[in-house]
Amino acid sequence: xxxxxxxxxxxxxxxxxxxxxxxxxxxxxxxxxxxxxxxxxxxxxxxxxxxxxxxxxxxxxxxxxxxxxxxxxxxxxxxxxxxxxxxxxxxxxxxxxxxxxxxxxxxxxxxxxxxxxxxxxxxxxxxxxxxxxxxxxxxxxxxxxxxxxxxxxxxxxxxxxxxxxxxxxxxxxxxxxxxxxxxxxxxxxxxxxxxxxxxxxxxxxxxxxxxxxxxxxxxxxxxxxxxxxxxxxxxxxxxxxxxxxxxxxxxxxxxxxxxxxxxxxxxxxxxxxxxxxxxxxxxxxxxxxxxxxxxxxxxxxxxxxxxxxxxxxxxxxxxxxxxxxxxxxxxxxxxxxxxxxxxxxxxxxxxxxxxxxxxxxxxxxxxxxxxxxxxxxxxxxxxxxxxxxxxxxxxxxxxxxxxxxxxxxxxxxxxxxxxxxxxxxxxxxxxxxxxxxxxxxxxxxxxxxxxxxxxxxxxxxxxxxxxxxxxxxxxxxxxxxxxxxxxxxxxxxxxxxxxxxxxxxxxxxxxxxxxxxxxxxxxxxxxxxxxxx
Amino acid sequence: xxxxxxxxxxxxxxxxxxxxxxxxxxxxxxxxxxxxxxxxxxxxxxxxxxxxxxxxxxxxxxxxxxxxxxxxxxxxxxxxxxxxxxxxxxxxxxxxxxxxxxxxxxxxxxxxxxxxxxxxxxxxxxxxxxxxxxxxxxxxxxxxxxx
Numbered sequence: 001x002x003x004x005x006x007x008x009x010x011x012x013x014x015x016x017x018x019x020x021x022x023x024x025x026x027x028x029x030x031x032x033x034x035x036x037x038x039x040x041x042x043x044x045x046x047x048x049x050x051x052x053x054x055x056x057x058x059x060x061x062x063x064x065x066x067x068x069x070x071x072x073x074x075x076x077x078x079x080x081x082x083x084x085x086x087x088x089x090x091x092x093x094x095x096x097x098x099x100x101x102x103x104x105x106x107x108x109x110x111x112x113x114x115x116x117x118x119x120x121x122x123x124x125x126x127x128x129x130x131x132x133x134x135x136x137x138x139x140x141x142x143x144x145x146x147x148x149x150x151x152x153x154x155x156x157x158x159x160x161x162x163x164x165x166x167x168x169x170x171x172x173x174x175x176x177x178x179x180x181x182x183x184x185x186x187x188x189x190x191x192x193x194x195x196x197x198x199x200x201x202x203x204x205x206x207x208x209x210x211x212x213x214x215x216x217x218x219x220x221x222x223x224x225x226x227x228x229x230x231x232x233x234x235x236x237x238x239x240x241x242x243x244x245x246x247x248x249x250x251x252x253x254x255x256x257x258x259x260x261x262x263x264x265x266x267x268x269x270x271x272x273x274x275x276x277x278x279x280x281x282x283x284x285x286x287x288x289x290x291x292x293x294x295x296x297x298x299x300x301x302x303x304x305x306x307x308x309x310x311x312x313x314x315x316x317x318x319x320x321x322x323x324x325x326x327x328x329x330x331x332x333x334x335x336x337x338x339x340x341x342x343x344x345x346x347x348x349x350x351x352x353x354x355x356x357x358x359x360x361x362x363x364x365x366x367x368x369x370x371x372x373x374x375x376x377x378x379x380x381x382x383x384x385x386x387x388x389x390x391x392x393x394x395x396x397x398x399x400x401x402x403x404x405x406x407x408x409x410x411x412x413x414x415x416x417x418x419x420x421x422x423x424x425x426x427x428x429x430x431x432x433x434x435x436x437x438x439x440x441x442x443x444x445x446x447x448x449x450x451x452x453x454x455x456x457x458x459x460x461x462x463x464x465x466x467x468x469x470x471x472x473x474x475x476x477x478x479x480x481x482x483x484x485x486x487x488x489x490x491x492x493x494x495x496x497x498x499x500x501x502x503x504x505x506x507x508x509x510x511x512x513x514x515x516x517x518x519x520x521x522x523x524x525x526x527x528x529x530x531x532x533x
Numbered sequence: 534x535x536x537x538x539x540x541x542x543x544x545x546x547x548x549x550x551x552x553x554x555x556x557x558x559x560x561x562x563x564x565x566x567x568x569x570x571x572x573x574x575x576x577x578x579x580x581x582x583x584x585x586x587x588x589x590x591x592x593x594x595x596x597x598x599x600x601x602x603x604x605x606x607x608x609x610x611x612x613x614x615x616x617x618x619x620x621x622x623x624x625x626x627x628x629x630x631x632x633x634x635x636x637x638x639x640x641x642x643x644x645x646x647x648x649x650x651x652x653x654x655x656x657x658x659x660x661x662x663x664x665x666x667x668x669x670x671x672x673x674x675x676x677x678x679x680x
Contacts, residue, residue: 090555090559091555091556091559094559155563155566158562159559159562159563159566160559162558162559162562163555163558163559163562166558167551167554167555167558193562193565193566194565194566194569196566197566197567197569197570197573198569198570198573200570201569201570201573201574201577202573204574204632204636205574205577205632208632212630212632214583214632215581215583216577216581216583222581223581224580224581227577227580231573231577234573
């Protein structure tokens, strides 16, 4: 136990991140189910409106800050050193400190339940709703303090990943040869360094307002609520890509291996990632189209928001082209990766809809937004993480996951998620606002909400089956060996699970598929590239 | 044990350069994050005229103390820098409360503690920290005089 609490080895810290994300995923999932139960029929009163407000606030905050970010960081911390041929993170103690900061930030957030006053102003806590006159209890103070800790931890882990990727790569591994998961983790980490401070500044100002009688956001005292929106979304929109880019990286590793073809258009995938990172800082106002801003202002941000779909679309085409003509193996990991393409595309397309100002005005703050964010974050990030767990579980544990159980959980999750989230598009189009704890008995609202709740229940069964598969495979799974998928990147050259020192000797890298080169000395990739040049 | 754990005395020249490179890059990233953080805070405070009143004798003395602390660190007088910055913190506590200088004061306090604890191998990176926060103070001081 002590060896885990004091761990600085990147693999243990990575697993701690994943376990903590799982813990909070259970909490966030339970909050979601309470909300879906409340909304299963019109005019239900299973919980009070106040509790409902706390549920959606904690659900959103938990899933973004305590699940999506830590799970991706966990994969990055575990895998990035292995994939670049390093034996350790560059700053291992910083890595451990960052994890504990994030974890205790999460505990602090949940401690607010014990005080009887959990935060209740939504995951983006718009002012002046989050100001003292409207939220007099301590819930929002816990929220802001917890977010400060989580932001500090996230920045620490991002710095650690950046320094590791910049300084610890194996001999010969230039940035043009770095695995795409590492590329995208690097870009996401740089985005964290630039974006999270905006969240920190917002939280400090909110705390000043609430505890020190400052007047940044309170209009009654000359403050500007819009300032909160600007600062929050300067962080908030890059945040979407912070929790999606590493997921793109996971898909970019899984699809080539199970299609038996190298990724199509590596330079385009890598450069489009950088393009997304730059553009993501210029689109935050599309979250504020409903605010009375100037027409030119809206036009610029609408155009930028549509533009960001281009590099994202390039990735989708690249993954499809990688599969095209390949010898595809539909393992559970590959099934989740292929499902990701569909789910994320649905979320991306509804995102383009929100970039259109008149549509945004109609749909903002309706259930269409709820559907969109869930297709991006669950259909995108969570599906990619599920693909990644099935793909890298043998490396983490030395054992294979059960494919039969995996397929059952896959179909339950796909069915449950789409049933729960797709109908929410129609609820939004019918005008049902989000964040209401009940609704009138109007045509279709009750039926669609019931379908959504049933879907959420199926999804829970799917997730439980997945968890059971992980737990059973950990003890009873077939022994995996070092490279069960016949993969190409360096983590598969280490033992499964990797030893404390990842590599007995640091490998030399000459192509993007160093393990292919090792297995095929008669036709290594680097020779083909040189011959082609 | 990770690379950070090694004391500078036990590091050979090549390893020391590697450690320096890591810590300096890490510190540079941290300072970029802090630059964004303080830029947004200063912008908001300037917009709302919520800047501290620093154009007073005590403000000039605090500025001189922080500058002298940075010069001391540049001359590698670690204890001198710590003493000057500790006096700065005491002086800051005596000025009327302002959120911006209070936040900066927390970072200066963290810096004083780090100066006392960080081994020699990390001090060049820590110097960057000091120069950065001296610069932030100068920006606050300058903006407070203009607004």
